[in-house]
Amino acid sequence: MLRQPKVGAAQTSPTLPTPAQGVRFTTPIVETPGIVVLASWIWRLTRFLVALPFRFPVMVSGLSVSVAAWWWLGWPGLAGLWAAASLVSLVWWRAWPDSHRRWVTLRVLAWWRHVTVYRRHWQPVLVIAGLAESYQERRYLPRIRRVTCDTWADRVRVSLVAGTAPADFEHKVSELAHGFAAPSCRVTVNGPRDITLEFPRRDTLAEPLDAFPMTHHVNLDALPVGRCEDGSPWVLKLHGTHVLVVGVTGSGKGSVIWSAVRAMLPAVANGTAQVWAIDPKRMELSYGRDLFAHYADDGESAVALLERAVADMQDRAERYAGKLRSHVPTTDDPFVIVVLDEVAFLTAYHPDRDVRRRAENAIATLTSQGRSVGFAVLAALQDPRKEVMNLRNLFPDKVALRLDEASQVDMVLGEGARDRGANAHLIDPTLPGVGYVRLEGSPAPVRVRAAYVSDEDITAMAGGYESGVVSGGEG
Ligand SMILES: Nc1ncnc2c1ncn2[C@@H]1O[C@H](COP(=O)(O)OP(=O)(O)OP(=O)(O)O)[C@@H](O)[C@H]1O
Numbered sequence: 344m345l346r347q348p349k350v351g352a353a354q355t356s357p358t359l360p361t362p363a364q365g366v367r368f369t370t371p372i373v374e375t376p377g378i379v380v381l382a383s384w385i386w387r388l389t390r391f392l393v394a395l396p397f398r399f400p401v402m403v404s405g406l407s408v409s410v411a412a413w414w415w416l417g418w419p420g421l422a423g424l425w426a427a428a429s430l431v432s433l434v435w436w437r438a439w440p441d442s443h444r445r446w447v448t449l450r451v452l453a454w455w456r457h458v459t460v461y462r463r464h465w466q467p468v469l470v471i472a473g474l475a476e477s478y479q480e481r482r483y484l485p486r487i488r489r490v491t492c493d494t495w496a497d498r499v500r501v502s503l504v505a506g507t508a509p510a511d512f513e514h515k516v517s518e519l520a521h522g523f524a525a526p527s528c529r530v531t532v533n534g535p536r537d538i539t540l541e542f543p544r545r546d547t548l549a550e551p552l553d554a555f556p557m558t559h560h561v562n563l564d565a566l567p568v569g570r571c572e573d574g575s576p577w578v579l580k581l582h583g584t585h586v587l588v589v590g591v592t593g594s595g596k597g598s599v600i601w602s603a604v605r606a607m608l609p610a611v612a613n614g615t616a617q618v619w620a621i622d623p624k625r626m627e628l629s630y631g632r633d634l635f636a637h638y639a640d641d642g643e644s645a646v647a648l649l650e651r652a653v654a655d656m657q658d659r660a661e662r663y664a665g666k667l668r669s670h671v672p673t674t675d676d677p678f679v680i681v682v683l684d685e686v687a688f689l690t691a692y693h694p695d696r697d698v699r700r701r702a703e704n705a706i707a708t709l710t711s712q713g714r715s716v717g718f719a720v721l722a723a724l725q726d727p728r729k730e731v732m733n734l735r736n737l738f739p740d741k742v743a744l745r746l747d748e749a750s751q752v753d754m755v756l757g758e759g760a761r762d763r764g765a766n767a768h769l770i771d772p773t774l775p776g777v778g779y780v781r782l783e784g785s786p787a788p789v790r791v792r793a794a795y796v797s798d799e800d801i802t803a804m805a806g807g808y809e810s811g812v813v814s815g816g817e818g
């Protein structure tokens with residue numbers, strides 16, 4: 344049996360002189376000086392104590408106030424303090440039961456999820472996802488700073504280890520979501536080495552949204568068209584940009600188009616905005632054709648409409664040249680939105696080559712020059728591949744509804760969108776109107792759902808517009 348030499352024991356070598364010959368070789372042992380070990384422990388304890396109030400602010404402040412009351416006022420003081428705190432809690436509970444219940448429930452839930460889900464599975468999930476080195480080296484494990492819960496999601500605030508970047512986590516959102524049994528995961532960057540991972544606990548977009556009530560105020564930079572996953576409104580900018588909505592058949596492209604038209608209807612009614620519509624399928628937009636300044640439904644008339652838009656745009660640009668740098672919608676110079684359903688019909692599928700070429704030229708001209716003079720294009724498309732639509736990069740804003748293939752996500756939302764969690768190819772077919780968008784100022788895609796404008800809503804919109812009930816609005 345092989346015997347392991349004892350560490351630190353004297354070892355002899357057969358080829359070298361033996362101890363009998365008077366020479367001994369010993370393995371050098373370098374011991375950390377006791378003072379350094381002590382200093383390291385004191386440093387860790389101090390760091391822990393300093394961080395404690397930030398990690399558990401309510402608990403630490405409650406404890407400190409209790410100790411102070413006991414110290415200065417004795418046991419009666421402590422009992423008085425607790426009685427006052429209980430009274431405040433009781434009044435809060437009686438007066439605002441929902442808020443009290445929510446506060447307590449969410450805190451208890453956060454503690455529970457922290458202990459039973461995130462702390463418990465943190466190391467294995469991160470190691471297997473390749474975000475931490477090994478089971479031994481806890482020093483190189485990103486640290487959970489805090490877990491908070493709201494009604495629909497858990498948020499795990501994480502301190503990164505030096506040498507890693509938020510992008511490492513963004514590229515592993517699927518692994519993290521599966522690892523913590525969540526439907527998705529989103530990464531937000533708070534600062535250097537400080538990120539938050541958002542794990543939804545339920546799908547807030549599972550229920551369809553009714554069409555929004557119409558208001559008199561129209562903001563063409565932020566038209567409410569649906570809701571984001573966190574409950575905030577999803578607003579679409581149309582003035583000063585162009586929007587491409589991509590999704591397979593039945594994914595709900597119509598609801599994005601109609602929600603946008605509905606939101607700007609008061610501006611249409613007062614003449615500061617116009618909708619020019621092209622509807623090759625004669626199914627999507629024909630229902631509300633009374634709302635449109637111009638309407639076309641076949642190749643020839645569609646191209647004529649597009650070329651007229653280009654001519655008007657160029658005429659306006661000529662008038663503005665040297666005088667105005669940006670467009671303000673007025674009744675003389677209204678904001679014009681060209682709505683194009685199934686744009687590939689004109690750019691790829693139309694049998695007449697000349698129609699395809701003219702349509703492509705007109706769309707390219709509108710999208711490259713229309714922004715600053717108040718002309719915008721809102722187009723819907725089923726297949727985002729280049730062979731079908733090579734103009735997609737001329738649309739600064741894009742919406743990815745349900746897509747056929749994973750590779751199409753980055754084609755629509757730009758490089759890295761799928762890695763950052765935009766799983767548009769995995770959207771449930773029973774959830775039309777659900778999609779992903781990139782909001783201004785954030786590279787992380789956001790899950791959204793468009794409000795559903797039914798045929799009855801469209802009829803009511805057209806009726807209200809005709810009879811002058813819909814009015815007001817500013818461009
Ligand atoms: N936002 C939504 N919420 C709930 N249901 C919706 C929503 N949008 C669409 N639907 C439902 O899905 C069906 C298909 O939607 P829609 O016609 O808008 O799809 P599409 O993407 O335009 O398809 P196509 O490319 O074939 O025109 C609608 O008839 C409606 O029943």
Ligand SMILES: [Mg+2]
Nearest residue numbers: 596597627684
């Ligand atoms: Mg459609």
